[in-house]
Amino acid sequence: MTTRPVGIFDSGIGGLTVLSAVARRLPQEKILYLGDTARVPYGTKSAATVSRYARQCAAFLCEQGIKALVVACNTASALAIDELRDMLGPQGIPVLGVIEPGAVEACRVSRFGRVGVIGTSSTIRSGAYERAIKTIKPDFSVTSAACPMFVPLAEEGWTGREDAAARGAAERYLGPLGEAGVDTLIMGCTHYPLLRDVIQDALAGVTLVESGEAVARDLERTLSRLGIAGGPARGGGAAEYFVTDDPERFREVGSRFLGHDIQAPRLAELGDLSHPSPHVVQERR
Amino acid sequence: MTTRPVGIFDSGIGGLTVLSAVARRLPQEKILYLGDTARVPYGTKSAATVSRYARQCAAFLCEQGIKALVVACNTASALAIDELRDMLGPQGIPVLGVIEPGAVEACRVSRFGRVGVIGTSSTIRSGAYERAIKTIKPDFSVTSAACPMFVPLAEEGWTGREDAAARGAAERYLGPLGEAGVDTLIMGCTHYPLLRDVIQDALAGVTLVESGEAVARDLERTLSRLGIAGGPARGGGAAEYFVTDDPERFREVGSRFLGHDIQAPRLAELGDLSHPSPHVVQERR
Numbered sequence: 001m002t003t004r005p006v007g008i009f010d011s012g013i014g015g016l017t018v019l020s021a022v023a024r025r026l027p028q029e030k031i032l033y034l035g036d037t038a039r040v041p042y043g044t045k046s047a048a049t050v051s052r053y054a055r056q057c058a059a060f061l062c063e064q065g066i067k068a069l070v071v072a073c074n075t076a077s078a079l080a081i082d083e084l085r086d087m088l089g090p091q092g093i094p095v096l097g098v099i100e101p102g103a104v105e106a107c108r109v110s111r112f113g114r115v116g117v118i119g120t121s122s123t124i125r126s127g128a129y130e131r132a133i134k135t136i137k138p139d140f141s142v143t144s145a146a147c148p149m150f151v152p153l154a155e156e157g158w159t160g161r162e163d164a165a166a167r168g169a170a171e172r173y174l175g176p177l178g179e180a181g182v183d184t185l186i187m188g189c190t191h192y193p194l195l196r197d198v199i200q201d202a203l204a205g206v207t208l209v210e211s212g213e214a215v216a217r218d219l220e221r222t223l224s225r226l227g228i229a230g231g232p233a234r235g236g237g238a239a240e241y242f243v244t245d246d247p248e249r250f251r252e253v254g255s256r257f258l259g260h261d262i263q264a265p266r267l268a269e270l271g272d273l274s275h276p277s278p279h280v281v282q283e284r285r
Numbered sequence: 286m287t288t289r290p291v292g293i294f295d296s297g298i299g300g301l302t303v304l305s306a307v308a309r310r311l312p313q314e315k316i317l318y319l320g321d322t323a324r325v326p327y328g329t330k331s332a333a334t335v336s337r338y339a340r341q342c343a344a345f346l347c348e349q350g351i352k353a354l355v356v357a358c359n360t361a362s363a364l365a366i367d368e369l370r371d372m373l374g375p376q377g378i379p380v381l382g383v384i385e386p387g388a389v390e391a392c393r394v395s396r397f398g399r400v401g402v403i404g405t406s407s408t409i410r411s412g413a414y415e416r417a418i419k420t421i422k423p424d425f426s427v428t429s430a431a432c433p434m435f436v437p438l439a440e441e442g443w444t445g446r447e448d449a450a451a452r453g454a455a456e457r458y459l460g461p462l463g464e465a466g467v468d469t470l471i472m473g474c475t476h477y478p479l480l481r482d483v484i485q486d487a488l489a490g491v492t493l494v495e496s497g498e499a500v501a502r503d504l505e506r507t508l509s510r511l512g513i514a515g516g517p518a519r520g521g522g523a524a525e526y527f528v529t530d531d532p533e534r535f536r537e538v539g540s541r542f543l544g545h546d547i548q549a550p551r552l553a554e555l556g557d558l559s560h561p562s563p564h565v566v567q568e569r570r
Contacts, residue, residue, distance in 0.1 A: 038334045039324050044440075046531035049323045149450065152437040155329075165434065165457075168449035246331035 003231065005030035005240075006219065007066035009057040012040035013250065014151075014190030015072030016258045018098065019239060021212035022070065025220055028230040031239040032064055034268060035254075038244035041151060042075040043120025043189065050122060054080035056270040058087060058095075060242070067228050070219060071097045074188045074211070075120050078128035094222050101214030102186050103132035109207050110184040113140040116177040116206070118199075119188030121146040129188055143180040147173040147192075154191040155253075161197050170195070170202040178203055185209065241265035288516065290315035290525075291504065292346035293355040294339075297325035298535065299436075299475030300357030301543045303383065304524060306497035307355065311505055313515040316524040317349055319553060320539075323529035326436060327360040328405020328474065335407060339365035340372060341555040343380075345527070347373065352513050355504060356382045359473045359496070360405050363413035379507050386499030387471050388417035394492050395469040398425040401462040401491070403484075404473030406431040414473055428465040432458040432477075439476040440538075446482050455480070455487040463488055470494065526550035 006026075008019050012035050019033050034057050036042075042050045054076040058069055069088060071077045077097030084095045106115050117129040124146040133142050149169045153159060158166050177185065184207045187193055193210050200208060223229040240263075243250045247265040254262045291311075293304055297320050304318050319342050321327075327335045339361040343354060354373060356362045362382030369380045391400050402414040409431040418427050434454045438444060443451050462470065469492045472478055478495050485493060508514040525548075528535045532550040539547045 038330060040329075044325075045323060046534060049530045148441055149437055149443070152434055156433055158434070164453035165450040168453065172450075245334045249331060 004065055004067035005032045006068050006070065007032045007061035008070040008072050009034040009061060010072040010190060011042040012037050013254045013257050016254055017190050017193055018070065018072035018212040018215060020258060021216040022219060023239065025216040028232055032061055032066060033239055034061055034242045035250060036244050037250055042073055043122050045122060047079045050075055051080040051083055054084060055087060058084050060268055060270050067093065068219065068223060069093055069095045070215060072190055074098055075122045078123045078126040094226065096215055096218055096222060098211035098215050099128050099132050101218045102188065102209060102211035103129055103136060105214040106184050106186050106209045107133060107136045109209065112183045113137065114182045115140055115142050116182035116185040117142060117144040117188050118147045118185065118192065121148055123188055129186060143177055143182055145173050145177055150195055151191045154194040159194050159198065161201060166195060166198045170198045174202040182206060242268035244268055244270060289350055289352035290317045291353050291355065292317045292351035293357050294319040294342040294346060295357040295475060296327040297322050298539045298542050301539055302475050302478055303355065303357035303497040303500060305543060306501040307504060308524065310501040313517055317346060317351060318524055319346055319527045320535060321529050322535055327358055328407050330407060332364045335360055336365040336368055339369060343369050343372060345553055345555050352378065353508060354378055354380045355500060357475055359383055359475065360407045363408045363411040379511065381500055381503055381507060383496035383500050384413050384417050386503045387473065387494060387496035388414055388421060390499040391469050391471050391494045392418060392421045394494065397468045398422065399467045400425055400427050401467035401470040402427060402429040402473050403432045403470065406433055408473055414471060428462055428467055430458050430462055435480055436476045439479040444479050444483065446486060451480060451483045455483045459487040467491060527553035529553055529555060
């Protein structure tokens, strides 16, 4: 039993869906959340850049004394998980991404072995979900599609069934997946669950898989196996929040995203990797 | 007469529309372009963060020996122009943003004194265009609207009249401007000219103003006034490109954006402001 917190990072607010799932399943754990809102999004950026950002986020959370790291961002999970494990492994800190749990869950629920994957351009380009699925089920077929408009649609709140832009985008992106006959779809980006209705309409009868629940279960098993699970519940998933851009804006948007109020997010200044001294600074202004 | 280049920076590729306008009007000038593609977009970020990024971009271009700086990015122009002038003024380097030239042009062409402004959330929130217009024409009415979906639509190439998502977004954002009876609309973001047809359809009869042409004229006057205009044309607007994320991807997307090939963009590593040593590093692989 330990009182050290679990760290979760994401490129922005999307990872709050993962935080919710972890807090529900593991209410006894303290959570530190870091949203890299000054550099969001990751999904349009190169592997080298995403990897650099992910290492900076991980280093910051390690300085705060975390006992395990959850990479909530699909893009960072797809592009940087091995490097993060190389970096944190020697410190005895397990690193969990969302790709493997999502792939395992999709393989478990798929009825006909035809899995679809949607995600950011960088996630899809990486082929990470496809590799993970093929490792588990070599005979499954995998069809992927990048859906770059889904994140801005979710952030703009244009997510309803009646929304012409959301419906148009969903039909355009998901049509080929429907034609490929997928029976299961991995929503490979933390924002996509907000578009669940529109996605389901475009792919009627297809089973939708979210990684948040899956990674929460994975985390529970990992903490238990390593003997580092938290103590008895004390008020349910207490979380502290750090962001790299304006904390107040994160509080506003994140509270809406999460459905309850976010307490006092703080500004985190991530150290440049060439000068590795991450530290928390006072909120400016 | 000088051979020192003009520097132009933008959060990403959008500023290439400004580069085009400058290169057409001033073919004798050498241009250095910097796209901060590792941190794009600026338009959703806070004033403090945009200002920090803008100062880093300016510092990098100054190290390359520019004689004048054009801030192509509307958000950076709106939020950071004063700081950049304070920073570069003592070095005798004029700083030109896109807000003032755009406002001047809108005031010149408006027939009934009813001007609309569209831009990113941060640009609109800043009120910079409104202040600039009111300074020139205190009796003009100004109606503004943030259009956050327009940048992702332009980057996805969903810009045609027949595109349902683009049309839906345009009607939703621009409807209130139509009701306000604007006669002139400032397209206050470098990406928006790509959506010109859709925007014009949603606001029939309204005069559309682009800042690129206006800032190019402003630059011509400024260089001439300071006696630092370039020599006789040598092949028309030779440009060198720097980016903060993958140069190859910038070359691909930027060439499409610009309509001709971009030569060998290089990776720029911007110094952290707390360690001010901007320098160019070798392209990574």
